[in-house]
Amino acid sequence: MGSLDSNTPTDHAAGQFNPLDPEEFRRQAHQMVDFIADYYRKIETYPVLSQVQPAYLHSQLPHTPPYRPEPMDAIMKDVQSQIIPGITHWLSPNFFGFFPATVSTAAFLGEMLCTCFNSVGFNWLASPASTELEMVVMDWLAHALKLPSSFMFSGTGGGVIQNTTSEAVLVTLVAARDRALGVHGIDFLSKLAVYASDQTHSTFSKACRIAGINPANIRSLPTSVEGGFALSPAVFQSAVEEDLAAGLIPLYLCTTVGTTSTTAVDPIGALADVARDYGVWVHVDCAYGGSACICPEFRHHLNGVDLVDSVSLSPHKWLLSYLDCCCLWVKQPGSLVRALNTNPEYLKNKPSESSSVVDFKDWQVGTGRRFKSLRLWLVMRSYGVANLQSHIRSDVRMARMFERLVRSDPRFEVTVPRLFSLVCFRFVPKRARGPGQIERANRRLLDWVNGTGRAFMTHTVAGGKFMLRFAVGATLTEERHVLAAWKLIKEGADGLEERS
Amino acid sequence: MGSLDSNTPTDHAAGQFNPLDPEEFRRQAHQMVDFIADYYRKIETYPVLSQVQPAYLHSQLPHTPPYRPEPMDAIMKDVQSQIIPGITHWLSPNFFGFFPATVSTAAFLGEMLCTCFNSVGFNWLASPASTELEMVVMDWLAHALKLPSSFMFSGTGGGVIQNTTSEAVLVTLVAARDRALGVHGIDFLSKLAVYASDQTHSTFSKACRIAGINPANIRSLPTSVEGGFALSPAVFQSAVEEDLAAGLIPLYLCTTVGTTSTTAVDPIGALADVARDYGVWVHVDCAYGGSACICPEFRHHLNGVDLVDSVSLSPHKWLLSYLDCCCLWVKQPGSLVRALNTNPEYLKNKPSESSSVVDFKDWQVGTGRRFKSLRLWLVMRSYGVANLQSHIRSDVRMARMFERLVRSDPRFEVTVPRLFSLVCFRFVPKRARGPGQIERANRRLLDWVNGTGRAFMTHTVAGGKFMLRFAVGATLTEERHVLAAWKLIKEGADGLEERS
Structure with a gap:
């Protein structure tokens, strides 16, 4: 610690401090590449879930x-001895928790390039390539998803990379809000009502609270296991009618393709049909499930997307892109820009004033923004849509295999039909009496599995039922890891049965 | 394009698609390191401002x-031929626009590590090291700034890394808003009033609009060139009194240490003294200027910080950290958490429920979050506070030199006294008649300089006066670059005088 050799940055007393000497950069970055490649090589040797204490x-x-x-060297020793033990290894092939965050060499290279240029693309002039490549890439991904041209720059809409779904929801909500208040007046803010199912990610109600929506008007509409946890258009319509009768203004509906709990899919076409009659903005959050829709056999989950106002999808979830990268498409970029534009003197420039360019600062919360499209560009070019499709299919195949394994053991049940690469299931011990005992057994099983460090899963509660979530998707996962995890789960169940 | 050799990823038809093979990663990432080191080596050969057309x-x-x-290989050829010409090279030593975005080898390595782990630290359990290192690093930087312990985890407060200042302002504003509405009730949302000077970054009013603050109640308080463009406590107090008399509720004051236009410094202690009497939340945005306060000779700009509620500083601006990294400290983390917490079933876990840990998702807009503290940790350890201080001082020394050069030429004037590493100045041609002609001459000079590609500056208008901004701070800038830029500016002025 603190020792100085010729490889350390020059101390201030010794003269010029040069923190970006290209040859020193080259030397140290090569070392880091080897550290990372070695980490990926031996990642299976670490406990998936960190076993440290608070x-x-x-x-x-x-x-x-x-x-x-x-x-x-001293710092990297500490990374190994102090940091890595505290990491839950999201890239481990034995990570089946939450939704895995997928990665790839191409995305890593894209991220290195993004960091390299450090070009701050708040407006076109600040780095034209940053804005223009993002426009190209957003159209590319829209093409891969067969989104209508009303969401493309080559059509009448456009797309932008946000950090996460939270921001995608927030900015579209604010656009919808300000459009409505422009008609009704600011005093009607507390009368605006927003809608989503009780399966919608918590980020939705949080975004509503941030945007000043009256918490009393945030509707969490009921779903059911029989309805596949999808939002029913009739339930939505009743809620809207009730709010109208109470003098409220229906504003915004957040639908989901692939909910976090169970990957439920809302019927977006039928919901949008209802919403249109009431002038409600419809957003599709397909953060996870949308990626599958690059495959023709999954594309029907997006049917009706031509009727909605905005769509967000996070390639960091299932398109190999590292965090954070959330693609947002809107039909009316003007509504975003009206709500979010700024025009301070120190950013004024001729291209912006000529309106011949896109200034992405007016499509997002922040001003500064990174050159994130490089990552997606490298992923799409380096792998091609063909390989991205086969990656999705491989994960789904492994999840299907896990589902079959669960069904093959009478002590277990699949709790929700599998749609993508998540399997929701639970352990039903023979001697369990009632839901309380079943839940306790599953909690114990989950803790035991995660405590081994050999696999990591998470849980949810849907329809009042506690269940385990086995989400296939970590980039390095192969069939053998799924098989080993299933064996581990059975081992845990055996142990619980013996002890009970 | 599209040709397949043994180095390309396996095509889907050919079998297993493995986008994160460690040895393929190693090979390609080493190539990328060399590409980037070469880019840094030859960065001066590119035009600073991209010369492409929309x-x-x-x-x-x-x-x-x-x-x-x-x-x-094909993709990297396109990066060279298609992307680089469209980049405005923020890392060029001849970049003097906006505020430069500073970088370093240590931060690059930290960013590589952050990407490597891709650990999504929304709550403690999801990756304990991510949360805990962030807590340590935020306390470290607070120590370096001599912030009171009321902003530290080791004291009674704490800090969190946001993406940009926009989010730091937004989340503290929402915390203050919900605290006030908790007292007055949701119906008073349209009565809340917020304050900042007319020099405050546009991100402030944008955050207010996003948070649902009535646009009619967003006060942009006048400053003057005589007052150094700082916000006067008397002006602030009058505005608050006027709003109170009109039945409004004064909510939030955004002060700035180092404004974007001219690096003005608001007297935060005196303003906080006023604010306290009215229960107004005081935020300090020291995105740029705060970094200088790690040097004792600049620390007085933060005097009074012990009286405010929150402070944000962006190390990506002046602490060598690459985009994006904005540090936010708050005295009462509880007020943030109350406004921003979520607790969905699928994220519930024992450590969170025991309240023995920090879950940073409740301190920010989004849920997912990257392991950003690695960057700051590597910067602070690899360079030490000593080198960071000498880096700040070196930039200030170069700016002082530029200021002297401007003063040495009677055709130019320094328009605002320099405080940090930004020099505001203008060209006053002998034959210019009136402010209109002076402004036109400066606009022409700016376009000419930027059009050469040999240096890049931006402009502002403050106190009604159009002026040029020469911001020293790009990591690679040395005295010779400042001298060359000054020579170029004089050359431009000569040309304009000849043509006039």
Whole structure:
């Protein structure tokens, strides 16, 4: 710690401090590449779920920053000994929790390039390539998804990369809100009502709260296991009618293709048909499920998308793109820009004033923005739609295999029909009496499996039922990992039965 | 294009698609390191401001994504021939526009590690190291800035990394808003009033609009060149009194240390003294200027920070950290969490329920979040506070030198006293009659300089005066670049005088 050799950055006392010497950069970055390749090579040797206790790091690190530079070797030793034990290894092939966050060499290279240029593309002039490549790539992905041209720059709409779904929902909600308030007046803010199913991601109600929607007017509409946890158009229509009768203004409906709990799919066409009659903005959150729709056999889940106002999909979930990258398409970019534009003097420039260019700062919450499209561009070119389709199909195939394994063991049940690469299931011990005991057994099984460090799953509750989620999708996962995880789960069940 | 050799990813027809083979990763990432090191080495050979025309890229790229994979060599040729010409080279040593975005080898390595792990730290359990290192690093930077312990985890507050200042302002504004509405009731949303000077970044009013603040209640308080464009506590107090008299509820004051136009510094202590009497939340946006406060000779700009509620600083601006990284400290994390927390079943876990851990998803807009603290950790350790201080001082020294050069030429004037590393100045041609002619001459000079591609500056208008902004800070900038830029500016002025 703190020792200075010829490889450490020059100390301030010794003269010029040059933190971006190209040859020093080259040397250290090559070392980091090897560190990372080695990490990927041995990732299976780490416990998937970190087994540390809260505040584990606090006692290991100094409480103030060092005054003198430290050599990179010492820092990397600490990464190995202090950081890696505290990491839940999302890239492990034995990670089946949440939705896995998929990655790829091409995306990593794209991210390196993005970092390299560090071009801050708030407006076109600040880095034209950043804006223009994003426009191209957003149209490319729209083509791969067979979105109508009303969502493309080559048509009448357009797309933009947000950080996460939360922001995609927030900015479209604000666009819809301001469009409505433009008609009714600011005093009607507390009268606006918004809709989603009780399966919609919590990010929706959070975005509504941030945007100043009256919490009393955020509707969480009921779904059922019989209805596949999809939002019923009739339920939606009743809620809208009820709100209208109460003097409220129906504003925004957030539909989902592939909910987080169980990958339920809302019938977006039928819902949009209802919404249109009431002037309600319809958003499709297909953060996870949308990626599958690049395959013809899954595309029907997006049927009716031509009727909605906006769509968001997160390639960081299932299109090999690393965090964070959420693609948002809108039919009326003007409504986003009216709600989110700024025009300070220090950013004024001729191309922006001529309206011949897109300034993406007016499509998002922040001003600064990274050159994120490079990642998606490299992924799509380096793999081609063909390989991306086969990647989706491979994950679905493995999930189908896991589903068959669950069904083959009478102690287990598949709790929700599988649609994509997530299997919801539970352990039903023979001697269990009632739902309370079943839930406790599944909680114990989950803790035991995750505690081994050999696989990681998560849980949910849907339709009042506690269930385990086995989400296939980590980039490195192969059939053998799924088989090993199933064996582990059965081993856990055996142990629980013996002890009960 | 589209040719397949042994180095391209396996085509879907040929069998297993493996987008993260560690050895293929190693090979390609090493190539990318060399590409980037070479780019940094020859960065001065590119025009700083991209000289392309709008839609330049549209005609060069196909309008649909490739079905078959393409070799990385072909893609990298296109990066060189199609992307780089469209980049405004923010890392060029001749970049003096906006505020430069500073970078370093250590931050690049940290970003590679962050990408490598791709650990999604929405809550503690999802990757304990991600949360805990962020807590350590936020305390470290708070120590370096001599923030009071009321902003530290080791004290009674805490910090979190946001993407940009926009989000830091938005989340604190929402926390303040919900605190107020908790007292007054939701119907008072349209009565909340917010304050900032007319020099405050446009992101402030945008955040207010997003949060549903009545646009009629967003106060942009006047400043003057005589007052150094700082917000006067008396002006603030009058505005608050006026709003109170009109039945409004004063909510939030956004102060700035280092405004974007001219690096003005609001007197935060005196303003906070006023705000306290009215229960107004005070935020300090020191995105740029705050970094200088790690040097004792600049720290007085943060005097009074112990009296405010929240502080944000963007190390991506002046602490060598690449985009995007905005540090936000708050005195009362509970107020953030109350406004932004979510608790869906699929994220529930024992550590969160025991309240023994921090779940950063409740401190931000989004759910997913990257392991960004690695970047700051590597920067602070690899360079030490000593080198970071000398980096700040070196930029300020170069800006001071530029200021002297401007003052040495009677055709130019420094328009605002320099405080940090930005010099605001203008060309005053001998024959210019009136402000209109002076402004036109400066616009022409700016276009000419930027059109050469040999240096890049931007402009602003403050106190009604059009001026040029020369912002020193790109990591690779040395004295010789500043001298060359000054020579270029004089050359432009000579040309304009000859032609006039």
